[in-house]
Amino acid sequence: MQVGIVGLGAMGKHMSANLLKNGYTLHVYDVVPEAIEEIVRLGGLRCSSPKEIAQKADIVITMLPNAQIVESVMTGDNGLLAGGREGQIFIDMSSVAPHSTKKMAGLADKKGIKYMDAPVSGGVTGAEAGTLTIMVGGDEEIFKKVKPILESLGKNIRLIGEVGSGDAVKIVNNLLLGSSMAALAEALVLGLKAGLKPETMYEVIKSSSGRSYALEAKVPDFIFKGEFKKGFPIDLQYKDLELAVETAKNLGVPLPMTNNAQQIYELARVKGLGREDISAVIKVWEDMLGVQVRG
Numbered sequence: 377m378q379v380g381i382v383g384l385g386a387m388g389k390h391m392s393a394n395l396l397k398n399g400y401t402l403h404v405y406d407v408v409p410e411a412i413e414e415i416v417r418l419g420g421l422r423c424s425s426p427k428e429i430a431q432k433a434d435i436v437i438t439m440l441p442n443a444q445i446v447e448s449v450m451t452g453d454n455g456l457l458a459g460g461r462e463g464q465i466f467i468d469m470s471s472v473a474p475h476s477t478k479k480m481a482g483l484a485d486k487k488g489i490k491y492m493d494a495p496v497s498g499g500v501t502g503a504e505a506g507t508l509t510i511m512v513g514g515d516e517e518i519f520k521k522v523k524p525i526l527e528s529l530g531k532n533i534r535l536i537g538e539v540g541s542g543d544a545v546k547i548v549n550n551l552l553l554g555s556s557m558a559a560l561a562e563a564l565v566l567g568l569k570a571g572l573k574p575e576t577m578y579e580v581i582k583s584s585s586g587r588s589y590a591l592e593a594k595v596p597d598f599i600f601k602g603e604f605k606k607g608f609p610i611d612l613q614y615k616d617l618e619l620a621v622e623t624a625k626n627l628g629v630p631l632p633m634t635n636n637a638q639q640i641y642e643l644a645r646v647k648g649l650g651r652e653d654i655s656a657v658i659k660v661w662e663d664m665l666g667v668q669v670r671g
Contacts (some may be wrong), residue, residue: 378403379525380433382449382456387496388439390503391469391529393418398528398545403432425484426452430459435522437468442615443472450480458577462488465518467526469494469510471616473547473623474540477513481539482612490518493539495546499608513542547623550616551634554654557590557613561658564599564669574600574669594655600671607653614641614650630645653656 377400383390384406384602390417395402401423405428416422423429427447429436436456440446446468450456456466467485468491470475481491492514502508508530512519519535526533536542563586567577578595580586598604617638624631640657647663650657662668 377525378433380404380423380429380436381439382406382429382436383439384408384415385439385441386500387469387503388660389438391437392420394502394528395525396420399470400525400528400539403429405429414497418650424479425459425645426450426456427454427459428458430461430464434464435525436460437525437656438466438470439469440468440470442470443476446472446476446480447655451483457483457487457489460484460487460489465490466520467492467494469496470549471495471546471619472543472582473619474513474543475623475626476539477540477543482662485561490515491539491586492518492522493542495524495644497541497546497549500512502530510534511536511542511545513537513539514543518540536573543619544623547616547620551620551631553590553639554613554617554668555633555637556588557594558640558657559656560590560594561640561655561661564595564658565661565665565667569665574671578671594653596671598653598655602668602670604649604652604656605661609651609653610641610644610654610656611650613654614638614645617641624646 379395380402382405384404388545392404396419402420403423404412404415405423405426405617413424466489477493484491493511494510494512496508496510498508499515509532510530512535536545557604579593617634620634640660643660
C-alpha cells in the first residue's frame with residue numbers, strides 16, 4: 377500500500393519512521409528540505425509538493441501546525457485535492473477545530489475522497505515510541521481499512537464518531553488539561569503562602585479529591601525539580617485552548633473558566649515561557665509573589 381505524509385516536524389518525522397519500520401512504502405513532503413532528507417535517508421520517497429503526494433499515494437496523512445496550513449495544503453494549486461482522485465483516503469492528524477475538518481471533508485467528498493480526522497495525544501515521546509493515543513472521526517468501514525496503518529503510530533486507537541468528532545474530543549481533553557494545570561499552579565502558590573510545605577501538599581492532594589493528571593505528571597518531575605525545558609509547551613497548550621474557544625464561539629457555548637485559563641497562558645507567553653512545559657505557568661504566580669514551589 378502506498379502511503380503519503382505531509383508534515384515532517386517534531387511529530388511527523390517520528391510517525392514517518394514508524395511507518396517505514398512497519399514496511400509501508402512512504403511518500404513524504406515538507407516545506408523544510410532538510411526534514412525531507414532526514415526521512416529519505418530512512419527509506420522514504422521524496423515528493424516536490426502535496427499534489428505529487430496525492431498523485432502517488434493511496435492513503436495520505438497530514439500532520440500540520442494549524443487549520444490555516446491544513447487548508448492551504450488541501451486546497452492550494454499544488455495541494456492534495458489538486459492531485460487527489462476518487463477512492464483515496466485523507467487522514468488529518470493535526471489538531472484543528474471540528475468545523476474546519478468538516479469543511480475540508482466536504483471538499484474532499486466532492487472528488488470522491490474519504491476524509492478522516494485523527495488527532496493524537498502522547499506528544500513527541502509517544503510519536504517516537506509509536507504509542508500515541510489516536511482519536512478518529514469518520515466512517516466506520518474506512519476506519520477498519522486504515523486501522524493497521526494507525527496501529528503503526530499508536531496503541532490506543534478509537535473511533536469516536538463522525539468526521540470532526542476526533543478533533544472535538546481532543547479539544548475537550550486538552551481544555552481540561554490546560555485549565556487544571558492553571559488551577560493547580562494557583563493552588564500550590566496559595567498553599568505555600570499559607571505556610572504549607574510543597575511536599576505535604578503533593579502527598580495529601582494525590583490521595584484526595586483534588587488529585588489530577590496535572591498533579592501527578594507535573595509536580596514531582598517538573599515543578600519540584602524546577603525543570604521546565606521538556607514536556608508539552610505552553611505555546612501548544614495556548615493553541616489548544618484557542619481551538620476550544622473558537623469551537624465554542626462557533627457553537628454558541630460560553631467558556632468562562634477556559635477563557636480565564638487561556639489568559640494565564642498568555643501571561644506566561646509574554647514572560648517568554650512559551651517553549652517551556654505547561655507546568656512553567658506556575659512562574660506567573662511565583663514571580664508575582666516572590667516565592668518558589670520546589671521540592
